[in-house]
Amino acid sequence: MGAHEEYATKKDLFAFKEEIIHEFHVISEGLMDHIKLLAEGHSGIVQRLDRVETRLDHIEKENERQHIETRALIKLSFSELDNRLSSLESQVKELQEWRRHIQDKLRI
Numbered sequence: 340m341g342a343h344e345e346y347a348t349k350k351d352l353f354a355f356k357e358e359i360i361h362e363f364h365v366i367s368e369g370l371m372d373h374i375k376l377l378a379e380g381h382s383g384i385v386q387r388l389d390r391v392e393t394r395l396d397h398i399e400k401e402n403e404r405q406h407i408e409t410r411a412l413i414k415l416s417f418s419e420l421d422n423r424l425s426s427l428e429s430q431v432k433e434l435q436e437w438r439r440h441i442q443d444k445l446r447i
Contacts, residue, residue: 347355
């Protein structure tokens with residue numbers, strides 16, 4: 340063994356152990372801070388997604404309501420048009436019958 344060889348004493352090993360523990364604490368605290376930031380960011384994203392989902396639900400319900408309302412209006416409009424057409428057809432038949440009646444009277 341040479342004169343330049345150094346041996347670690349118990350005190351050196353203890354100091355080295357304490358230094359490793361200290362570095363581990365520093366690193367783990369940094370990791371915990373990063374994990375907290377990630378958790379906060381995740382929470383913010385979840386809250387935004389919830390708001391978007393709520394808006395989309397509202398829009399979907401409003402679209403469905405408008406669709407039902409529009410169909411009801413169209414149904415009503417077609418019903419009114421059908422009534423008017425039936426009335427016009429009836430009037431045309433009456434006019435045709437009146438015309439035939441007049442033509443028959445004029446031939447006599």
